Amino acid sequence: MEQADRQDVRSRLQAREQAVAARWLEAIVDTGFVPANLTEVSRQVASWTAQVGDLLAAEAWAPEAARSVGAALGRLHAREAETLAQTLAALGQEILVGMPPGRAAVLQPRLVAILAAIAAGFLQQAQATLLEEQELARDALAVALRRSEARYRAIFQHSALGIALLDMHGRILETNAALHTILGYGAAELRHVPAVGITHPEDVAKTLRFYDEIMSGRRDQGQLVKRYRHQDGQIVYARLSMSLVREDGGEPQFAITLVEDLTARRRAEAERLDAFRGLTARVEAERLRLARELHDGPMQTLLGALGYLGAYERATDQAAARPHLQTARRLVAGVVDMLRTLAGELRPPVLERYGLAAALRSHASEIQAAHPELEMHVDVAPGYRPLPERMELALFRICQEALRNVVDHARARHAWLRLDMEAGGVTLEVRDDGAGFAPPVSLRDLARQGHFGLLSMEERTKAIAGDLTVRSSPGQGTSITVVAPRRRARRAKG
Amino acid sequence: MGTEVTDRITTIRIVIADDHPVARAGFRTLLTTAPDIEVVGEAENGRQAMHMVEELHPDVLVLDMSMPDIEGDEVARRLRAAGLAAPILAFSAYSDDERVFAAVDSGVAGYLLKDEAGEALAAAIRAVARGSRA
Numbered sequence: 107m108e109q110a111d112r113q114d115v116r117s118r119l120q121a122r123e124q125a126v127a128a129r130w131l132e133a134i135v136d137t138g139f140v141p142a143n144l145t146e147v148s149r150q151v152a153s154w155t156a157q158v159g160d161l162l163a164a165e166a167w168a169p170e171a172a173r174s175v176g177a178a179l180g181r182l183h184a185r186e187a188e189t190l191a192q193t194l195a196a197l198g199q200e201i202l203v204g205m206p207p208g209r210a211a212v213l214q215p216r217l218v219a220i221l222a223a224i225a226a227g228f229l230q231q232a233q234a235t236l237l238e239e240q241e242l243a244r245d246a247l248a249v250a251l252r253r254s255e256a257r258y259r260a261i262f263q264h265s266a267l268g269i270a271l272l273d274m275h276g277r278i279l280e281t282n283a284a285l286h287t288i289l290g291y292g293a294a295e296l297r298h299v300p301a302v303g304i305t306h307p308e309d310v311a312k313t314l315r316f317y318d319e320i321m322s323g324r325r326d327q328g329q330l331v332k333r334y335r336h337q338d339g340q341i342v343y344a345r346l347s348m349s350l351v352r353e354d355g356g357e358p359q360f361a362i363t364l365v366e367d368l369t370a371r372r373r374a375e376a377e378r379l380d381a382f383r384g385l386t387a388r389v390e391a392e393r394l395r396l397a398r399e400l401h402d403g404p405m406q407t408l409l410g411a412l413g414y415l416g417a418y419e420r421a422t423d424q425a426a427a428r429p430h431l432q433t434a435r436r437l438v439a440g441v442v443d444m445l446r447t448l449a450g451e452l453r454p455p456v457l458e459r460y461g462l463a464a465a466l467r468s469h470a471s472e473i474q475a476a477h478p479e480l481e482m483h484v485d486v487a488p489g490y491r492p493l494p495e496r497m498e499l500a501l502f503r504i505c506q507e508a509l510r511n512v513v514d515h516a517r518a519r520h521a522w523l524r525l526d527m528e529a530g531g532v533t534l535e536v537r538d539d540g541a542g543f544a545p546p547v548s549l550r551d552l553a554r555q556g557h558f559g560l561l562s563m564e565e566r567t568k569a570i571a572g573d574l575t576v577r578s579s580p581g582q583g584t585s586i587t588v589v590a591p592r593r594r595a596r597r598a599k600g
Numbered sequence: 601m602g603t604e605v606t607d608r609i610t611t612i613r614i615v616i617a618d619d620h621p622v623a624r625a626g627f628r629t630l631l632t633t634a635p636d637i638e639v640v641g642e643a644e645n646g647r648q649a650m651h652m653v654e655e656l657h658p659d660v661l662v663l664d665m666s667m668p669d670i671e672g673d674e675v676a677r678r679l680r681a682a683g684l685a686a687p688i689l690a691f692s693a694y695s696d697d698e699r700v701f702a703a704v705d706s707g708v709a710g711y712l713l714k715d716e717a718g719e720a721l722a723a724a725i726r727a728v729a730r731g732s733r734a
Contacts, residue, residue, distance in 0.1 A: 401693070402620065405693065406620035406623040407622050408624070409620070409623040409627075409693070409714050409715065409717070410620070410622035410623040410624075410627075411621075411626060411713065412625030412626060412630075412717065412718050413623070413625070413626025413627045413628070413629055413630040413717065413718070414630070415718065416630040416633075416717070416719075416721075417626075417629045417630045417632060417633050418716035420630075420633035420634075421625055421633055421717070422633075432628060433629075437622065437626075485707055500705050514722060583717050
C-alpha cells in the first residue's frame with residue numbers, strides 16, 4: 107500500500123476508534139463481568155483499540171504487540187472465553203466499517219492475523235493466570251493440609267488412649283505414645299510384632315476372631331476386652347475399639363484401633379474385693395465369737411441349772427434338796443445377766459433410747475471402769491443436736507472401733523472423745539496419746555496389714571457420706587476424725 | 601439309802617468329763633440322786649479324761665464331745681487304742697448326724713444330748729455299763 111493510502115487508512119481508523127472501543131467495551135461488559143472501575147477499563151479498551159488500529163495501518167507489524175493486547179485483555183478477564191469471542195467479533199465487525207472496499211480487502215488478511223495474535227496472547231495469559239491460581243490454590247491447600255495434619259497428629263500423638271493404625275492385612279502402620287506406654291513396646295517393635303505376639307495366650311483366639319470380623323468388612327466397628335502381655339511380662343487388661351476407615355468408594359483403607367487400659371480400674375476393683383473379703387471374714391469371726399460366748403456362757407449355765415433342777419425333782423427328801431432349787435434359780439438369773447450384756451454389745455440400748463451423746467459417755471465410762479490406767483475424756487459440744495438414727499449408729503460404731511484400737515494397741519494414758527456440730531456437719535474425733543502407728547495408704551494395705559478396724563471405719567464413714575481422716579505416727583499418738591454432713595448430699599451425677 | 605441297799609446294788613463308778621464347770625457341777629448334782637452311780641472323777645479336758653481313765657479304771661466315762669484340747673471322738677479312739685476298756689457315753693449339746701456318726705465310728709457305746717440329761721443321764725449310764733458286762 108502507498109504511504110498516502112496508509113495515511114488515509116490511519117485517519118479513517120482513528121475516526122472509528124471511539125465507536126469500535128465502545129462496541130468492544132460493550133462486548134466485554136456483556137459477557138457478565140462488570141468491572142469495578144468502568145472508567146479505567148474503558149480507557150484501557152480505548153488504548154487497545156488505538157493499538158490495533160496502529161497495527162492495522164502500519165507498514166510492517168509484529169504479532170507481539172497484538173499478543174500483548176490479548177494478554178492485557180486476559181489479565182482483565184481471563185476466565186471468560188466468551189470475552190475473547192466477543193472481542194474478536196467486535197473488532198472483526200467494526201474496525202473496517204466505512205473503509206473503502208478495495209482497501210478493506212487489502213487490510214483483511216492483516217486484521218485476521220492481528221485477531222489471531224490477540225487470541226494467542228489472550229490464551230497464553232489465561233493459561234498463565236490459571237497456572238498461577240492453581241499454584242496459589244495448591245499452596246493454600248498445602249498450608250491447610252499441614253495445619254490440619256498437624257492438628258490430627260497432635261490428637262494422635264497426645265491422646266491419652268492408645269491408638270494404632272493398621273492396614274487391611276492387620277499390620278501396624280502407626281502407633282502413638284500412649285500405646286507404647288500401655289504395652290511397653292516402642293513404635294518400631296510394634297510394627298514388626300504380630301498382634302498375637304503381644305496378646306495373652308488365652309485371648310488369642312477371640313482377638314483373631316475379632317480382627318477377622320472387622321477386617322473382612324462384616325462389621326465396621328467393634329469392641330473387645332482382652333489381655334495384652336506387657337513387655338515386662340505383666341498382664342494388661344484393655345478395651346479395644348476398632349473401626350474401619352473406608353475410602354469414598356467404600357473400600358476399606360485401614361483400621362483405627364483405640365486401646366483403653368483397664369488395668370488400673372481392675373486393680374482398684376480387686377483391691378476393693380480383697381478389702382471386702384477381709385471385712386466379711388471379720389464379720390464372720392465376730393459371729394463366731396458371739397456363738398462361742400453364747401455357748402460358753404448362757405448355754406452351759408442353763409445346762410447346769412437343768413442338772414440342779416433334775417436333782418431337786420428326783421430327791422427323795424425335797425426339803426433337804428431345796429438348795430438345788432436355789433442354785434438353779436441363781437444360775438438362771440446369771441444367764442439373764444449374760445444375755446443382757448451380750449445384747450448390749452450387739453446393739454447398745456443407751457444409743458437407741460438416749461442418743462449418741464449419752465451412748466458415747468456411757469461407753470467411755472464402761473471403758474474407764476474396765477481400764478483404770480486409761481483416762482477417758484468426753485466432750486460433747488453444746489451445739490450438738492441429735493442426728494438420724496442411721497448416722498448416730500454409724501458414728502457410735504466408728505467410735506467403738508477407734509476405742510477398741512486404743513485399748514488393744516495404744517498403751518495410752520489419755521483418750522479424748524469429741525463430738526461437735528458446725529456448719530451443717532457433724533465432727534467426731536477420737537484421739538489418744540499412745541503409741542501411734544504408720545497409717546497405710548490404700549484400702550488393700552489396710553486389709554493386708556489386718557487393720558480391719560480402720561477399714562470398717564472407712565466403710566461406715568462412706569455410708570454416711572463423710573470423710574475419715576487418720577493422723578498418726580509411731581510415738582506420736584493417734585487421732586481419728588470423721589466429718590459428715592447433716593443432710594444426705596445430693597447424689598453426684600454420672 | 602441304807603448301806604444294805606447299797607451293798608445289794610452294784611455301784612457304777614464313772615468319770616465325767618466336761619470343760620464347762622457350771623454344767624459339770626449341775627450333772628454331778630443330778631447324779632447324786634442315783635444311788636447306784638458314783639462320780640469318782642471329774643475332768644475338764646481330753647487329756648485329763650484319759651489320765652483319769654488310766655488311773656481310776658471307771659466303769660463308764662461320760663465324755664463331752666467338744667472339749668477344747670482334743671475332740672471327743674479322738675479321745676475315744678486313743679482310749680480304744682490304749683486298750684482301756686471303759687465304755688464311753690458321748691455327751692453333747694448337738695445332735696446333728698455327722699457328729700453322731702463320727703462318735704459312733706470312734707467306738708462310743710452311747711450318745712446323749714445334754715439337754716435331755718435330766719431324765720436320761722442315769723438311765724443311759726446304766727445302759728452303757730450293762731452293755732459292757734455281757
